Amino acid sequence: MSGPLTLDVLRPCLEGIVPAGIATCGADGMPNVTYVSQLMYVDQEHLALSFQFFNKTRENILANPVATVLTMDPDTAARYRLTVRYLRTETAGPLFERMKAKLAGIASHTGMAGVFHLLGADIYRVQAVEPVPGRELPAAWNGPALLPALRRSIDVLGRAEGLDGLIDVFCSSLERQFGIQHQMLLMADAARQRLFIVASRGYPSSGAGAEIPYGVGVIGVAARERVPIRIMFPASEYAYGRVLREQATSGGLAEQLETAIPLPGLAEPASQLAVPVLAGNHLVAVAYVESQHECHFGYDLEDALVALCASLGLAMHLLQCPMDGEEDGAGGPPEAVVERPGAALRVRHFSRDDSVFVDDDYLIKGVAGAILWKLLQDHAQDGRCEFSTRELRLAPALRLPEVCDNLDARLILLQRRLLDRSDSLRIEKTGRGRFRLALGRPVLLLAGEGG
Amino acid sequence: MHSPVPLEPALAAFITSRLSIQVAASDGHGLASLVRAVGCRVSADRCRVTVLVSRSQAAPVLAGVAANGMLAAVFNEPESHRTVQLKGRDACVEVATAEDEAALVPYAADFSGRLAVFRVPEAYVRTLVSCAPGDLVAISFTPSEAYGQTPGPRAGMRLEGGQP
Numbered sequence: 049m050s051g052p053l054t055l056d057v058l059r060p061c062l063e064g065i066v067p068a069g070i071a072t073c074g075a076d077g078m079p080n081v082t083y084v085s086q087l088m089y090v091d092q093e094h095l096a097l098s099f100q101f102f103n104k105t106r107e108n109i110l111a112n113p114v115a116t117v118l119t120m121d122p123d124t125a126a127r128y129r130l131t132v133r134y135l136r137t138e139t140a141g142p143l144f145e146r147m148k149a150k151l152a153g154i155a156s157h158t159g160m161a162g163v164f165h166l167l168g169a170d171i172y173r174v175q176a177v178e179p180v181p182g183r184e185l186p187a188a189w190n191g192p193a194l195l196p197a198l199r200r201s202i203d204v205l206g207r208a209e210g211l212d213g214l215i216d217v218f219c220s221s222l223e224r225q226f227g228i229q230h231q232m233l234l235m236a237d238a239a240r241q242r243l244f245i246v247a248s249r250g251y252p253s254s255g256a257g258a259e260i261p262y263g264v265g266v267i268g269v270a271a272r273e274r275v276p277i278r279i280m281f282p283a284s285e286y287a288y289g290r291v292l293r294e295q296a297t298s299g300g301l302a303e304q305l306e307t308a309i310p311l312p313g314l315a316e317p318a319s320q321l322a323v324p325v326l327a328g329n330h331l332v333a334v335a336y337v338e339s340q341h342e343c344h345f346g347y348d349l350e351d352a353l354v355a356l357c358a359s360l361g362l363a364m365h366l367l368q369c370p371m372d373g374e375e376d377g378a379g380g381p382p383e384a385v386v387e388r389p390g391a392a393l394r395v396r397h398f399s400r401d402d403s404v405f406v407d408d409d410y411l412i413k414g415v416a417g418a419i420l421w422k423l424l425q426d427h428a429q430d431g432r433c434e435f436s437t438r439e440l441r442l443a444p445a446l447r448l449p450e451v452c453d454n455l456d457a458r459l460i461l462l463q464r465r466l467l468d469r470s471d472s473l474r475i476e477k478t479g480r481g482r483f484r485l486a487l488g489r490p491v492l493l494l495a496g497e498g499g
Numbered sequence: 500m501h502s503p504v505p506l507e508p509a510l511a512a513f514i515t516s517r518l519s520i521q522v523a524a525s526d527g528h529g530l531a532s533l534v535r536a537v538g539c540r541v542s543a544d545r546c547r548v549t550v551l552v553s554r555s556q557a558a559p560v561l562a563g564v565a566a567n568g569m570l571a572a573v574f575n576e577p578e579s580h581r582t583v584q585l586k587g588r589d590a591c592v593e594v595a596t597a598e599d600e601a602a603l604v605p606y607a608a609d610f611s612g613r614l615a616v617f618r619v620p621e622a623y624v625r626t627l628v629s630c631a632p633g634d635l636v637a638i639s640f641t642p643s644e645a646y647g648q649t650p651g652p653r654a655g656m657r658l659e660g661g662q663p
Contacts, residue, residue: 066619069573071523071531078586079531079563079571081523082648103655104646116532116559118521125626127556129532158580158617164650180534181555183629185622 053177055092058119058128059347062089063280064154065122070097072108072115080104085164086151087119089347090143090171095130098151099137099168109134115172118180122343123188127180132172139168142275149266153281194352197225202359211367211456212463212477215247218335218360223249226349228337230314234260235457236271236331243271243334244306246461251312256464257412259306267336270322274331276350278321280343286320308410309465319344325357327365335360368454390489393472397421398496405496411469415454416462418446423475423485428493437481459483503641505545510645510658514548514583515539517609519575522550522638524563524590532559536572537628537635538599538606547639548572548585551599554636561636564590570640573648578616582648583658587640595635603630 051057061068064086071081082105086098097117099106109115113134120127138144147169155164201221208217215233222228230250234243241262245255262272266286270277279286317338325333335357337345396405403413404420412420422445426432437455441448448455463475472488506514520536538551550572554561564570570590575582611624645658 067519067575069521069523069533069535071521071525071533071571073525073529073531077525077527077529077567078569078588079523079525079533080586081521081531081533081571081573081584083519083521083573083575083582085650101650101654103648112529114530116523116530118533118535120627125623127535127627129559131530182553183626185626 053128053179055089055095055174055177058121058177059089060123061119061121061126061128062087062095063122063343063346064088064150065280065343066120068117068119070105070115070117072105073112074104074108075111080108084117085158086147086154087117088147088150088169094135094171094173095132096138096143096147096169096171098147098164098166099170100164100166109170114175117172121184124184124186126184127182129178129180130174131176131178132174135171135173137168137170142273143171144169145269145273146275146277149269149277149279149283149286152283152286153279156281156283190346191349192225192227194226194348197221198352198355201225201356205356205359205363208363210477210480211364212460214360214363214367215460218356219247219249221356222335222337222353226352228339230317230338232267232312232336234267234271234334234336235454235461236333237454238331243267244457244461245312246333246457247464248312253310253312254464254468255309255312256461256468257306257416258309258311260311266320266322267334270324270336271331271334274324274326276321276323276354278345278350280319280345282316282318282342283320306413309412314338314340316340318342321345321350321353323350323353323357325361325364327361330365332361332364332368367456390472392490392492393470393487394492394494395421395424395473396494396496403496406470406473409469412462412465415446415448416458416465419458420462420466422446424491424493427485427487428491433485433487434478435483435485437483503546503643506541506548506642506645508545510583511541511545513576513581514574514585515541516576517606517613519577519610519613520550520572522552522557522560522570522572524560524570525567526559526563527566531571532563534560535627537630538602539572539574540599540602546641548587548642549593549599549637549639551595551602551630551635551637553630553634555631555634557636561592561638564592564638568640570638572640575648577613580649582650582654584646584648585640585642586644586646587642590638590640593637593639595637599637600632600635603628603635 068084068087088096117130148166204217208214222231232248235246243260245258248254266277319339322336401413402417404411404417466473474486476484478484523531523533525531534557536550536552540549568590571586573584607625607628611621
C-alpha cells in the first residue's frame with residue numbers, strides 16, 4: 049500500500065468482518081489480551097470498540113487508557129497494529145445506533161444473537177498505525193469505481209426536472225452507476241414521525257405509500273438519528289415485517305400506520321444500508337439499498353451515497369417549498385378525456401382517515417386519499433380534469449401545512465399507487481405545478497360511514 | 500515460589516486443538532502489544548505452554564517478554580466461541596524446533612477448517628497464519644492464571660478446575 053497509513057485507508061479492517069484483538073496493560077504491568085466483537089471507523093483519527101461486558105480490558109483501560117489493537121484486512125489479510133487511547137463511552141445517539149445495528153449483523157453472522165448486547169460505543173483516538181509484516185493476498189475487485197459513478201449521478205441529478213424527475217434520476221443512478229438492484233426511496237413526514245415509500249426498484253410491487261415509523265428498523269433508525277445505518281450481515285432485529293408489526297402494535301401505532309400497503313423488500317437481506325437525505329438540518333427522505341449478498345456495501349459506497357443524497361436533499365428541499373409563480377402555465381393541451389363505456393368505478397371515501405377504496409379494494413389514505421377525493425369531487429361537479437398544485441395548497445379540506453408541505457411527494461405517491469392498483473384512474477403531470485386527472489371509466493362517488 | 504500446577508488435561512487438549520491464538524506482552528511502561536500466534540504445544544507434565552509466533556511480526560511482543568517475562572495468551576475456538584486466556588510471569592523466547600516448523604501446515608489446515616463455518620476462504624486463513632521458514636520463534640511460559648473469556652456474563656472470570 050502506498051501513501052500514508054491513515055485510518056481512512058484502513059477502513060476495510062474496521063468493518064468487524066474478521067475479529068480484532070486488543071491488548072491492555074494492568075497496573076501491575078501484566079498484559080491482557082482479548083478478542084473484540086466489533087471495531088468501527090469514526091473519523092480519520094478515531095475508532096469505536098463495542099463495549100458489551102465488564103471485563104479485565106475495561107478495568108484496564110479505565111485505569112490506563114493506552115492499548116494496542118491488532119486488526120486484519122478482510123480481503124488481503126494484511127495486519128495492522130494500532131496504538132489507541134481510550135477517550136469516552138457513548139451509550140445513545142447516532143454513533144451508538146450505528147454500532148448497535150452493525151453489531152446486530154455481526155452477532156447473527158457469528159451465532160451470537162441474544163448474547164451480544166451493546167452497552168456502549170467506546171471511543172478511542174488512534175495515536176499510531178504500524179503495518180505488521182507478512183504475506184498478503186491481492187486486493188479483491190470492489191465493484192464499480194465510485195467517484196466517477198458519483199460524478200455522473202450528481203451531473204444527471206442537476207438536470208432533472210420536477211420532484212418526480214429527481215426521484216426517477218436518483219433511482220436510475222443507483223441502478224446504472226452503482227449497480228444497486230434493490231432500493232427504496234422514502235419521503236419523510238416529520239409531523240407524523242414516519243416515512244412513506246415514494247419509489248422503489250427491484251421488487252415485484254412498488255409498495256408506494258407503505259409507511260415506516262421513525263426509529264423502526266434500519267430505515268427508521270437512520271431517519272430518527274439522521275445518520276447512515278449499514279449492516280454487513282443478515283440481522284433479524286432490523287428486518288421489517290415482524291419488527292414493524294410488533295413495534296406498531298406495542299406503541300399503539302397500528303391504527304394510524306399505513307399497514308394495508310405491504311412493504312416491498314427482500315425477505316432476508318444480507319446487506320443493508322439506509323442513508324438519510326438531508327437539507328441542512330431538515331430530514332427530507334431516506335434512501336435504502338439492500339442485497340442478498342453479505343458485506344455488499346462498504347464504507348466507500350456509504351460515503352458515495354451520502355454525497356449523492358446531499359445533492360438530492362437540497363434539490364428536493366427547493367422543490368418542496370412552494371414558490372410564487374411555480375406554475376409554468378403552459379401545461380399540455382387540454383385533453384378530451386374519453387370515458388370508455390363500462391361499469392362505473394365505485395370510489396368510496398371515509399372522512400375519518402381519508403381512506404379511499406376503489407371497487408371495494410383499498411387504495412390509499414391520509415393526505416393522498418384526501419387529494420384524490422377532492423379531484424374526483426371537482427370532476428363530478430363540473431367535469432374538470434386539469435388541476436394545479438397551487439389550488440390544492442389553498443384547499444381547506446386538505447389541511448396542508450403552509451411551508452414545505454410535501455404536496456409534490458404526495459402527488460407522486462398517489463400517481464404511483466394508482467399505477468399499481470387501477471387501470472382506469474390516472475394522474476398525469478402536464479407541466480410544472482400542473483396535472484391532469486384521467487378517467488378510463490365513469491366514476492360513482494360514495495361516502496363511507498362517517499363520511 | 501509455588502511449584503507449578505499442571506493444566507487440567509481438558510484445558511491442555513483445548514489450547515492445542517489448533518485454535519485462533521493471540522499473545523500479548525507489555526513494555527514495562529504501561530503499553531501492551533500483541534501478535535497472532537501460529538501454533539501451540541504443552542509440555543508432557545502440562546506445566547509449560549509454548550506458543551509459536553513469526554519473529555518479524557512479533558517484535559514488540561518479543562521485546563516485552565525479554566524485558567519482563569509477563570505474557571498473556573488468548574485461545575478461541577471460533578465455531579463455539581469458547582475462549583480462554585492464560586497468563587504467565589516467567590515467559591522466555593526460545594528457538595523453534597523442527598517439530599514446531601512441521602506443525603505449521605497441519606495448524607493452518609485445521610484452523611481454516613474451523614473458519615470454513617463462517618465461509619472464510621482457506622487461502623485467506625493460510626495467508627493469515629503463514630510464517631516464512633526460519634522466521635518462527637517460540638515463547639514458553641508457566642501458566643499461573645487462567646480466565647474464561649467466552650462471550651457472556653461469565654467472561655473474564657477466573658477458571659476453576661481448569662475447564663475451558
